[in-house]
Amino acid sequence: AQTVTQSQPEMSVQEAETVTLSCTYDTSESDYYLFWYKQPPSRQMILVIRQEAYKQQNATENRFSVNFQKAAKSFSLKISDSQLGDAAMYFCALQSSGDKLTFGTGTRLAVRP
Amino acid sequence: GAGVSQSPSNKVTEKGKDVELRCDPISGHTALYWYRQSLGQGLEFLIYFQGNSAPDKSGxxxxxxxxxxxxxxxxxxxxxxxxxxxxxxxxxASSQQGAPTQYFGPGTRLTVL
Incomplete structure (x- = not known):
């Protein structure tokens, strides 16, 4: 069975500062993908960033980057230059090839102006 | 192009009634997933369709x-x-065949009185 753990139910960051959201996972598969999704109050799950397990290089998308530590089964999200629009629930998710997503419990991020 | 759409956006029903929720995936996406998000259980996988294969109903x-x-x-x-x-x-959510990224619709909020 696959599990995803997000140990930070809530986080807060000052606008323009940097924040890191934590995620650990467990899987017996060697081929898998990791995702961070953002869910604002509108409910729509929006893909933030994706990491392929076979890639050693950490994924980056503009202000969003990950720290992928495969041996430690850790997958944290760093948001740089935080903006008010970044306020949302963030979910870490794990997927084995072609299969369903297993989600963590989420981290609610507040951005202070 | 158009994203995943779901209808209705909100549904209120009485206990014991039947309800139908609809999902229109992104055109050309062969995989379709249903998930449930509730306060007590978080995000759970329900069912997965891939092309003409038998669906994965394990959730x-x-x-x-x-x-x-x-x-x-x-x-x-x-x-x-x-x-x-x-x-x-x-x-x-839907995805292209062989592609890992799932794109989500806005969801249907179901309230059972």
Missing amino acids: LPSDRFSAERTGGSVSTLTIQRTQQEDSAVYLC
Whole structure:
């Protein structure tokens, strides 16, 4: 069975500062993908960033980057230059090839102006 | 192009009634997933369709839940004899064949009185 753990139910960051959201996972598969999704109050799950397990290089998308530590089964999200629009629930998710997503419990991020 | 759409956006029903929730995936996406998001259980996988293959129903919580996908496109999730514990947001996602990234719709919020 696959599990995803997000140990930070809530986080807060000052606008323009940097924040890191934590995620650990467990899987017996060697081929898998990791995702961070953002869910604002509108409910729509929006893909933030994706990491392929076979890639050693950490994924980056503009202000969003990950720290992928495969041996430690850790997958944290760093948001740089935080903006008010970044306020949302963030979910870490794990997927084995072609299969369903297993989600963590989420981290609610507040951005202070 | 158009994203995943779901209808209705909100549904209020009485305990014991049947409900149908609809999902229109992104055109050309062969894989379609249903998830449920509730306060007590977080985000749970329900069912997965891939092309003409038999669906993966392993996440359906009871035999009151069923889903079909007509013509490889639109999907309907049916909940019979609704119970209060069925109250949740039902999310649909789709992906291209062989591609890991799932794109989500805005969800249907179901409230069972």
